[in-house]
Amino acid sequence: MSISFKPLADRVLIEAAPAEEKTASGIIIPDTAKEKPLKGTVVAAGGGKKDEPMTVKVGDHVLYGQYSGTEIKLDGKTYLIMRESDIYGIF
Template sequence: MALSIKPIGDRVVVEAAPAEEKTASGIYIPDTAKEKPQRGTVVAVGAGKTDEPLTVKVGDQVLYGKYAGTEITYEGKEYLIMKESDIYAIV
């Protein structure tokens, strides 16, 4: 199902990857100690700017800054809206 939010300009909507539930050695991490993920999937993109078309597209897996974007909740799911410049890489 496509997301009906349409970002404006050079903004994108990212669905954050879930936080790690346990360490590599199998120890479960409590909710209070979980790190915010810095990886997610682009679910909507704006039209870009006239002189700067967007590089990312819907479906791209991206890495972004720890404090990037504004958190929103839409239809029970949490998303981040951020400028494309807040995205560091496509993975």
């Protein structure tokens, strides 16, 4: 996938994983009750700050905070842009 957006400094662009459609026991979750996903894939990353190089790279699967980032639309898809410090870890 090629995206024509380059985050600056310590920001990353994340494609959120789809929300769960069913519970573990098979109950279908309606759209109004779906929780915001906390996992995603890095699709673009900035170059880091002068004294802080980036840890994450394009293709990394990451876990981030529930209220992290800002939703933006690019080429008809919704992404999250956030600072690398909002990412908790890499899978």
